[in-house]
Amino acid sequence: MSARNRELFALIPASLLITAGFAAVFVQRDDLLSNVSLTYGAVFLGLCFAAHMIIRFTLPYADPYLFPLAAVLASLGLVMIYRIDDELAREQAQWFVVGLVVFAATIVWLRDYSVLERYRYTIALAGIALLILPRVPGIGAQVNGAYLGVKLGPISFQPAELSKIAIVIFLASYLRDTRQVLVQGGKKIAGLPLPRLKDLGPLLVVWGAAMLLLVFIRDLGSSLMFFGAFLALLYVATNQLRWVTIGLVMFFAGAWLVANTVGHVQGRIDAWRDPFDPELYNASVSGSYQIAQSLFAQADGGLFGTGFGQALLNLPGGGRLLPAAETDLIYALITNELGLFGAAGVIAVYLLFAERGFKTAMLAGDSFSKLLAAGLSAVFALQVFVIVGGVTKLIPLTGVTMPFVSYGGSSIVANFILLALLLTVSNRARAPR
Amino acid sequence: MNTPAFRLYVVLAILFAVLVGQTSRWTVFDAEALRDNALNRRGLLEEQRIHRGALRARGGQVIARSVEGQGGTFSRRYPLGQLFAHPIGYSYTDIGRYELEAERNDELTGERDDVGSIIDQLAGREREGDQVTTTLDVDAQKAAFEALGGQRGAVVAIEPETGRIRVMASNPSFDPDALRRRGALKELDKAEGSPLVNRTTMGQYPPGSTMKVVTATAAIDSGKFTKDSQLDGKSPQIISGAPLSNFSNEQFGRIPLTTALTHSVNTVWAQVGVQLGGETMQRYMERFGFYDRVEIDLPRQQRERSGVFVQGHGIQDMTSDRVDVGRAAIGQGGLLTTPLQMAMVASAVANGGKLMKPTLTDRVVDRDGRTVERIEPELLHQVMKASTAQEVGDMMASVVREGTGTAAALSGIDVAGKTGTAEIIPAQNVNQPWFIGFAPRTNPRIAVAATIERSTGTGGVVAAPIAKRVMEELLR
Numbered sequence: 087m088s089a090r091n092r093e094l095f096a097l098i099p100a101s102l103l104i105t106a107g108f109a110a111v112f113v114q115r116d117d118l119l120s121n122v123s124l125t126y127g128a129v130f131l132g133l134c135f136a137a138h139m140i141i142r143f144t145l146p147y148a149d150p151y152l153f154p155l156a157a158v159l160a161s162l163g164l165v166m167i168y169r170i171d172d173e174l175a176r177e178q179a180q181w182f183v184v185g186l187v188v189f190a191a192t193i194v195w196l197r198d199y200s201v202l203e204r205y206r207y208t209i210a211l212a213g214i215a216l217l218i219l220p221r222v223p224g225i226g227a228q229v230n231g232a233y234l235g236v237k238l239g240p241i242s243f244q245p246a247e248l249s250k251i252a253i254v255i256f257l258a259s260y261l262r263d264t265r266q267v268l269v270q271g272g273k274k275i276a277g278l279p280l281p282r283l284k285d286l287g288p289l290l291v292v293w294g295a296a297m298l299l300l301v302f303i304r305d306l307g308s309s310l311m312f313f314g315a316f317l318a319l320l321y322v323a324t325n326q327l328r329w330v331t332i333g334l335v336m337f338f339a340g341a342w343l344v345a346n347t348v349g350h351v352q353g354r355i356d357a358w359r360d361p362f363d364p365e366l367y368n369a370s371v372s373g374s375y376q377i378a379q380s381l382f383a384q385a386d387g388g389l390f391g392t393g394f395g396q397a398l399l400n401l402p403g404g405g406r407l408l409p410a411a412e413t414d415l416i417y418a419l420i421t422n423e424l425g426l427f428g429a430a431g432v433i434a435v436y437l438l439f440a441e442r443g444f445k446t447a448m449l450a451g452d453s454f455s456k457l458l459a460a461g462l463s464a465v466f467a468l469q470v471f472v473i474v475g476g477v478t479k480l481i482p483l484t485g486v487t488m489p490f491v492s493y494g495g496s497s498i499v500a501n502f503i504l505l506a507l508l509l510t511v512s513n514r515a516r517a518p519r
Numbered sequence: 520m521n522t523p524a525f526r527l528y529v530v531l532a533i534l535f536a537v538l539v540g541q542t543s544r545w546t547v548f549d550a551e552a553l554r555d556n557a558l559n560r561r562g563l564l565e566e567q568r569i570h571r572g573a574l575r576a577r578g579g580q581v582i583a584r585s586v587e588g589q590g591g592t593f594s595r596r597y598p599l600g601q602l603f604a605h606p607i608g609y610s611y612t613d614i615g616r617y618e619l620e621a622e623r624n625d626e627l628t629g630e631r632d633d634v635g636s637i638i639d640q641l642a643g644r645e646r647e648g649d650q651v652t653t654t655l656d657v658d659a660q661k662a663a664f665e666a667l668g669g670q671r672g673a674v675v676a677i678e679p680e681t682g683r684i685r686v687m688a689s690n691p692s693f694d695p696d697a698l699r700r701r702g703a704l705k706e707l708d709k710a711e712g713s714p715l716v717n718r719t720t721m722g723q724y725p726p727g728s729t730m731k732v733v734t735a736t737a738a739i740d741s742g743k744f745t746k747d748s749q750l751d752g753k754s755p756q757i758i759s760g761a762p763l764s765n766f767s768n769e770q771f772g773r774i775p776l777t778t779a780l781t782h783s784v785n786t787v788w789a790q791v792g793v794q795l796g797g798e799t800m801q802r803y804m805e806r807f808g809f810y811d812r813v814e815i816d817l818p819r820q821q822r823e824r825s826g827v828f829v830q831g832h833g834i835q836d837m838t839s840d841r842v843d844v845g846r847a848a849i850g851q852g853g854l855l856t857t858p859l860q861m862a863m864v865a866s867a868v869a870n871g872g873k874l875m876k877p878t879l880t881d882r883v884v885d886r887d888g889r890t891v892e893r894i895e896p897e898l899l900h901q902v903m904k905a906s907t908a909q910e911v912g913d914m915m916a917s918v919v920r921e922g923t924g925t926a927a928a929l930s931g932i933d934v935a936g937k938t939g940t941a942e943i944i945p946a947q948n949v950n951q952p953w954f955i956g957f958a959p960r961t962n963p964r965i966a967v968a969a970t971i972e973r974s975t976g977t978g979g980v981v982a983a984p985i986a987k988r989v990m991e992e993l994l995r
Binding site (some may be wrong): 159167301318320321323324325358362364367378381382383384385386387389400407421425426429430436439440441444447448453457458460463464468470471474475478479480 | 521527531538539543550553554556565568738
């Protein structure tokens with residue numbers, strides 16, 4: 087069977103999931119099965135089919151599983167968002183259409199993605215500019231004490247989503263050139279080869295950027311995601327653990343310092359340490375209400391969950407019991423309704439996606455492609471780790487989205503670009519030579 | 520670069536495994552603790568969405584039911600108002616649950632085990648509470664309140680053969696419907712007369728001479744006395760180093776125990792108690808249920824113990840040096856009992872010495888009318904031999920026929936009973952009058968205890984008519 091036909095068949099689970107999911111939510115709501123659920127399923131399936139045709143004509147050799155895995159995640163996300171609010175689901179569906187257009191455009195424009203290397207400094211600057219945007223007065227928006235959003239009139243987006251791709255592209259291109267130099271060791275101390283000081287330069291620069299990020303946007307999670315992706319790429323490029331070790335030590339030392347000086351970061355860490363402290367729980371800003379509600383919601387899920395549409399979400403007098411259920415805390419809602427097994431399934435889908443990404447990196451012929459695919463997969467996986475880790479109180483909770491699942495235009499568009507890039511790399515890697 | 524890429528993937532896979540591990544911590548291992556967390560209101564909010572089952576009287580009358588409000592939530596209504604505030608209690612999201620509403624919460628909310636709830640989920644059934652039919656009798660409960668006539672006190676009526684509680688009245692009561700108003704509970708908590716206290720199970724009163732039924736049981740069942748044993752009834756006599764008098768200092772000669780019970784002769788029964796000793800008294804009291812929280816379907820903190828309480832030392836066994844066995848044997852000397860405990864004493868004598876476990880629940884019925892659970896009568900203790908029960912019953916019948924308890928007599932039905940008048944403030948003539956008894960004398964169908972707080976009357980005058988009224992209603 088050809089790769090594209092395999093992809094087509096692999097879309098069946100996604101279509102079943104979305105139809106069954108909508109049906110379940112409808113049954114729960116009205117006690118009757120409306121044909122709207124089938125319409126939703128059909129429209130979503132149509133979109134998937136359109137994307138599939140784009141890939142079929144432009145990237146015939148691309149990995150057949152990446153897109154269906156993304157489709158499974160997207161369909162689950164759509165069902166969950168629909169279950170929270172019909173209107174949000176409609177908007178999310180529209181963003182899928184936009185995302186698909188961007189997806190197609192990316193594939194068509196960047197079939198020869200080596201052009202990205204030529205503009206690497208432009209891309210890097212754009213990436214950093216995007217990150218700083220939320221602090222620009224007038225358009226920056228503060229949510230829960232962190233600066234992650236930008237508001238331009240009616241449109242709001244999270245620039246960090248796009249910036250993660252820009253920075254991975256830059257790093258992949260930069261490290262392709264410099265990795266040979268970085269491998270060479272300097273003096274040895276106690277048998278450990280230390281890097282030469284001048285080679286430490288770039289590392290210090292990126293570390294500094296991550297710290298600035300922490301200070302500026304006050305978000306430990308995105309900072310961890312960016313710096314983690316950088317270390318991951320550095321490791322793949324040099325195959326040397328010392329860089330990673332030095333980087334991690336520097337990061338945590340810096341994070342510790344910042345946490346003790348920047349109030350919001352400190353608050354988030356306190357909330358993480360003791361979410362059930364009544365004072366923190368009732369605090370209006372930087373409190374632990376969110377994380378506590380997240381854990382309460384998960385506890386109600388048990389092994390099998392309460393079922394689609396059955397979880398307790400709203401307060402009887404109006405208002406949300408589980409805050410940010412459609413964005414940051416969507417994993418808590420998934421765990422509540424689908425239980426431990428459902429949540430583990432979602433994590434498994436993300437892991438499979440990352441596995442296909444790294445597979446692409448290994449199959450790729452040139453260093454840039456390898457680094458690009460590995461970097462994109464790593465940043466994707468790290469984003470999942472940061473948000474799910476935050477929701478499950480493994481690390482302090484931060485405001486990043488769950489790729490393809492959370493509500494949000496910028497998230498969908500950015501992740502479709504990421505998917506398009508991975509597919510493009512994989513198309514070249516798997517093409518018969 | 521493939522080797523580090525692969526290793527990186529492995530590291531990420533491990534991180535993801537940690538995520539699953541962490542999720543299982545909250546969903547499975549720590550789930551119970553999270554659900555019990557004081558900050559977690561999900562359980563209460565969830566329950567508001569459940570159609571809580573109705574609570575019914577024995578005859579089917581609705582005591583409590585849930586009505587649907589806005590947003591698919593339910594709230595509780597109590598159509599009978601004050602009548603069954605005790606022992607039914609209340610159930611509201613913001614103030615919690617009380618008494619039977621609390622104790623039967625699992626049944627009323629349809630709480631099922633894991634397998635049951637999965638089956639319900641697969642079948643698409645919404646969680647619904649079961650109905651609980653109580654053993655309580657509406658007319659008799661009304662009669663009890665009417666007979667109390669606004670006096671602070673308590674009445675309990677038990678079916679001796681089964682332990683089913685027919686009447687559990689505690690005055691003053693409160694209107695559970697009124698608790699929907701914010702702050703109403705706090706006001707009630709401080710209100711005059713402590714209406715939130717269920718006096719039948721939480722009220723601890725000196726039982727006075729009704730305790731002589733327990734002493735008589737110990738005396739005859741232990742074989743040390745018979746109902747015809749003769750003792751000196753002169754008054755006063757020195758008991759435990761201090762003089763003890765009969766009521767109104769009435770004088771008797773050497774009289775048999777039956778006569779001593781009929782006329783409630785303190786000096787005779789105190790001697791019996793002293794001669795039996797603390798150990799024997801303790802044994803029989805424990806068999807009747809003293810020194811233990813009564814096993815009835817009410818929350819633990821709403822069930823007080825009966826026994827001898829010594830200032831500064833709490834509850835003390837009869838064998839303790841601090842206890843005056845002679846005075847405890849006639850219901851004085853720091854002995855405190857709940858009205859339910861004294862009703863159980865009457866009930867055990869009525870049922871041939873078999874003390875049945877008292878219960879407020881008759882059966883649990885699901886929405887479709889199927890009986891899910893029926894509470895079967897359960898033997899708590901064989902308190903005494905059937906022959907002892909027969910003799911003590913005869914002695915009690917004589918009390919109502921010709922002694923202090925004639926006010927409890929019913930026309931055409933033999934009643935057995937015992938009065939009690941514990942003196943609270945003798946100088947002001949403030950008493951705790953009691954009556955315990957059962958009817959009919961042969962094949963008894965009902966056992967009662969009635970008591971009044973701080974009354975100037977005696978048990979035979981004020982408590983016996985209340986018991987009579989309730990028995991009359993239940994024997995109709």
